[in-house]
Amino acid sequence: MYHISVLLNESVEWLQVNTGGIFADATFGGGGHSALILEYLKGSGHLYAFDQDADALNNTGPFSSAPNFTIIHANFREIRRMLRAEGVRPGTVSGILADLGVSSHQLDSAERGFSYRFDAALDMRMDVREGETAADILNSRSVQKLQRIFSELGEVRNSKTLAEAVVRHREAQPFKTTGELTALCDKHFMGDRMRYLSQVFQALRMEVNDELGALKSMLEGAYDMLAPGGRLAVITFHSLEDRMVKNFLKSGNVSGEPVKDFYGNIERPWEVLTKKPVEPGGEELKRNARARSSRLRVAVKR
Numbered sequence: 001m002y003h004i005s006v007l008l009n010e011s012v013e014w015l016q017v018n019t020g021g022i023f024a025d026a027t028f029g030g031g032g033h034s035a036l037i038l039e040y041l042k043g044s045g046h047l048y049a050f051d052q053d054a055d056a057l058n059n060t061g062p063f064s065s066a067p068n069f070t071i072i073h074a075n076f077r078e079i080r081r082m083l084r085a086e087g088v089r090p091g092t093v094s095g096i097l098a099d100l101g102v103s104s105h106q107l108d109s110a111e112r113g114f115s116y117r118f119d120a121a122l123d124m125r126m127d128v129r130e131g132e133t134a135a136d137i138l139n140s141r142s143v144q145k146l147q148r149i150f151s152e153l154g155e156v157r158n159s160k161t162l163a164e165a166v167v168r169h170r171e172a173q174p175f176k177t178t179g180e181l182t183a184l185c186d187k188h189f190m191g192d193r194m195r196y197l198s199q200v201f202q203a204l205r206m207e208v209n210d211e212l213g214a215l216k217s218m219l220e221g222a223y224d225m226l227a228p229g230g231r232l233a234v235i236t237f238h239s240l241e242d243r244m245v246k247n248f249l250k251s252g253n254v255s256g257e258p259v260k261d262f263y264g265n266i267e268r269p270w271e272v273l274t275k276k277p278v279e280p281g282g283e284e285l286k287r288n289a290r291a292r293s294s295r296l297r298v299a300v301k302r
């Protein structure tokens, strides 16, 4: 199984897929959300799906030949440019869905280096065509920068201790493998070991893939591409991502600063449909532990 989709029915129902509409799935992954959107489209309209991981593109399966489906190998931070390149005009898209983070397939592919469960090259790039690996980052950043990565992205309690230990380790021997990082964490972890390792690996993964930067660009691009009345649905797995989405839907920017128009009225570019984020129910949590921290927010472009 490539990936078990999280909040599948909830998110696609909130999108209100209308036949004939143009839709985008910013995070194709195992294609679960895309498949349901295509089902609702009943052969009409068009679905553009994005993934920056080549593995996802090799997994388009049964609907790869559907005439109303296009898969795009790109970072969703480019959503505006890539959709325009496909001939989609800004202001014409009916709905955009993003289901952030990594897929189970990525976590379970030992050689990708996303998981502390396997000893492999310390890579963690979702797009292996470019960019720095997790090892590059551990081997080059200052103590302060590493500390910030561990504390802000991973909420690691002893982030300074760990950052200093990383620098001491690499002075003796540069990092190459997940096993080396895990062994270092084993010397310094606080609290639950698995939780600590998850936090450290998550922080590095988010830094390697500039996940917060990509999210910001995607949200801005999505706003431009949606038609008035079009819907944006975003599933997050991290409190910083959720805050960015919440702010963006409230005020049109990820910092949440109110923006006033010429007359001094606060601008509200979105009508937020989910006053509180939608979270998975007990049934879903029983079936899929990975759904645990997921939160869905949906809004309509005014």
Ligand SMILES: C[S@@+](CC[C@H](N)C(=O)[O-])C[C@H]1O[C@@H](n2cnc3c(N)ncnc32)[C@H](O)[C@@H]1O
Pocket (backbone or CB within 6 Å): 003, 004, 005, 006, 026, 027, 028, 029, 030, 031, 032, 033, 034, 050, 051, 052, 053, 056, 074, 075, 076, 077, 099, 100, 101, 102, 103, 126, 214
């Ligand atoms: C949680 S999975 C999506 C699962 C999918 N919704 C499903 O039902 O199978 C996230 C996917 O998004 C991709 N991804 C994450 N960040 C991305 C980005 N910035 N640009 C493009 N794809 C991205 C990952 O490679 C991964 O395949």
